[in-house]
Amino acid sequence: MSLVPYVLALADDALVSAQRTAWWISRAPELEEDLALANIGLDQLGQARSLLSYAGAVEGAGRTEDDLAYLRDDRDFRNVWLVERPQTDFGVTMARLLVFSSWQCELYAALASCGDPTVSAIAAKAVKEVAYHRDHARLWTLRLGDGTEESHQRMQAALDAEWPYVEELFEPVDGALVDPASLRTAVLDRVQSVVQDATLAVPTTAPVVGGGRRGLHTEHLGHLLADMQHLHRSHPGVTW
Amino acid sequence: MPEVTFDQLLADDGRVEPRDEMPDAYRRTLIRQIAQHAHSEIIGMQPEGNWISRAPSLRRKAILMAKVQDEAGHGLYLYAAAETLGVDRADLLDQLHTGRQKYSSIFNYPTLSWADVGAIGWLVDGAAIVNQVPLCRCSYGPYARAMVRVCKEESFHQRQGFEILHTLAHGSPAQHAMAQDAVDRYWWPSLMMFGPPDDDSPNSARSMAWGIKRFSNDELRQRFVDMTVPQAEVLGLTLPDPELRWDEERGHYAFGTVDFSELQEVIAGNGPCNRDRMAHRVGAHEDGAWVRDAATAYALKQAARTEGAA
Ligand SMILES: [Fe+2]
Ligand SMILES: [Fe+2]
Numbered sequence: 428m429s430l431v432p433y434v435l436a437l438a439d440d441a442l443v444s445a446q447r448t449a450w451w452i453s454r455a456p457e458l459e460e461d462l463a464l465a466n467i468g469l470d471q472l473g474q475a476r477s478l479l480s481y482a483g484a485v486e487g488a489g490r491t492e493d494d495l496a497y498l499r500d501d502r503d504f505r506n507v508w509l510v511e512r513p514q515t516d517f518g519v520t521m522a523r524l525l526v527f528s529s530w531q532c533e534l535y536a537a538l539a540s541c542g543d544p545t546v547s548a549i550a551a552k553a554v555k556e557v558a559y560h561r562d563h564a565r566l567w568t569l570r571l572g573d574g575t576e577e578s579h580q581r582m583q584a585a586l587d588a589e590w591p592y593v594e595e596l597f598e599p600v601d602g603a604l605v606d607p608a609s610l611r612t613a614v615l616d617r618v619q620s621v622v623q624d625a626t627l628a629v630p631t632t633a634p635v636v637g638g639g640r641r642g643l644h645t646e647h648l649g650h651l652l653a654d655m656q657h658l659h660r661s662h663p664g665v666t667w
Numbered sequence: 668m669p670e671v672t673f674d675q676l677l678a679d680d681g682r683v684e685p686r687d688e689m690p691d692a693y694r695r696t697l698i699r700q701i702a703q704h705a706h707s708e709i710i711g712m713q714p715e716g717n718w719i720s721r722a723p724s725l726r727r728k729a730i731l732m733a734k735v736q737d738e739a740g741h742g743l744y745l746y747a748a749a750e751t752l753g754v755d756r757a758d759l760l761d762q763l764h765t766g767r768q769k770y771s772s773i774f775n776y777p778t779l780s781w782a783d784v785g786a787i788g789w790l791v792d793g794a795a796i797v798n799q800v801p802l803c804r805c806s807y808g809p810y811a812r813a814m815v816r817v818c819k820e821e822s823f824h825q826r827q828g829f830e831i832l833h834t835l836a837h838g839s840p841a842q843h844a845m846a847q848d849a850v851d852r853y854w855w856p857s858l859m860m861f862g863p864p865d866d867d868s869p870n871s872a873r874s875m876a877w878g879i880k881r882f883s884n885d886e887l888r889q890r891f892v893d894m895t896v897p898q899a900e901v902l903g904l905t906l907p908d909p910e911l912r913w914d915e916e917r918g919h920y921a922f923g924t925v926d927f928s929e930l931q932e933v934i935a936g937n938g939p940c941n942r943d944r945m946a947h948r949v950g951a952h953e954d955g956a957w958v959r960d961a962a963t964a965y966a967l968k969q970a971a972r973t974e975g976a977a
Contacts, residue, residue, distance in 0.1 A: 438825050449728075452716050452735050454950075456954070456956075458739055458743050458746070462739050462959075465735065465842050469733060476729070479725075494730065496724075497724075517954075517955065518958075543680025570962045571961050573963040574964045575964045577957050577961075578957055578958070659957065660841065662841060665838050665839045
């Protein structure tokens, strides 16, 4: 089984997240948060670049990180739905980051000792980054959940809105180096304990029928890619 | 005799520190200048932030995100420097949001193409460096020290901007045209960044006497032109000024007349993007109010819990 689809899936999760996170730069609730979210976005982008380059190398068809990022259509992207929907509410961003970074932490920790030396090296570096993301999201979940009446309600609504997209993280992926289902208990335990510490309720919303790992996406991904890819595609073959 | 001490410090080219006595007018001038500088850093995040989502390669995207992040950091150092003078950041932001304090007029021009990101790095960060290097010797210690850190990063930004334009100017014909168009639009507004001409700059003399300003607006503008013209030649791009030529006698480049009426219009709020920039900034601030309130409420609860436990 080729490694390519799996490495691309993880790369696309990181790339699409970075694209969404970067939206916050100049729009955060305070200046310190502009810096923090820029850091997080840069980490995610760095992970995406390493993984895309490696996917291109394993594939052996000469595709670079930019070829893979800019010249694939949405049906060829393999990211989960969790990361691709717009996030213009700070509570939603933190709820999503809490889930996503908790999952990435478990995932990268497991991949750090997987059989593929390149993936293992990328994961060993990334796990430190995402541990910081998880802590950042944890602290904001506590502040928002246990802050004001309004913030409590908004954070609960944000969690409820993100929850249907959690299960997709644990669905099987072709060529997986770590069985996604094996991460489920650790990720959910971690998220639930933060949610409870924040005086919030663990949502009971049912999972949606997703399909990101098979290239079936929400309508939002096409817009994200149109924005991200148009300039690169308007000037084929040039150097930037 | 505190006034004597202050004058003596200035005479000795020493640094005034937050606890030192200083004339009220000196304090007010610095607060206004540092706040305006801080506001410029954070408003300046917008025109370049406009291209983060569309950056044409992942490498350029990462560099641009890091650059805009640096500008946020500059804003932070500068607000902190202003706070040493007895004001607080929330009040200064309020003055920005209500239009009582200004930011650099250059950020009221739009970024219409990717090349504008290069032009801003090369010209706008370049002009900022020329303005700010002398501020590293400003008489007010915290401002001078903030400027040392800021200038290091600005010169990095300037090189990155130059590199973007160099790549475009030596790329396809469409890329070259994009680069030339950006330089055509950003050249004159960059010259305006040095402020009105010397004979129309009422507060300059006092700022010079106080060691806040070291060179006049026109001197700095000339320095910028002298520095930039040879770089434009390396880029293979033309600066949009038919009067630009080397003046052998003066040992400087001669250049055309800056349209200061345009600068006045932009400062008065009628530039191409004034309304968009303010709406973006005020919108982000208002949308974030519930988050800041929650953080404050949570911190108070935590403090009460710690006290209750003790
Ligand atoms: Fe700056
Ligand atoms: Fe800069």
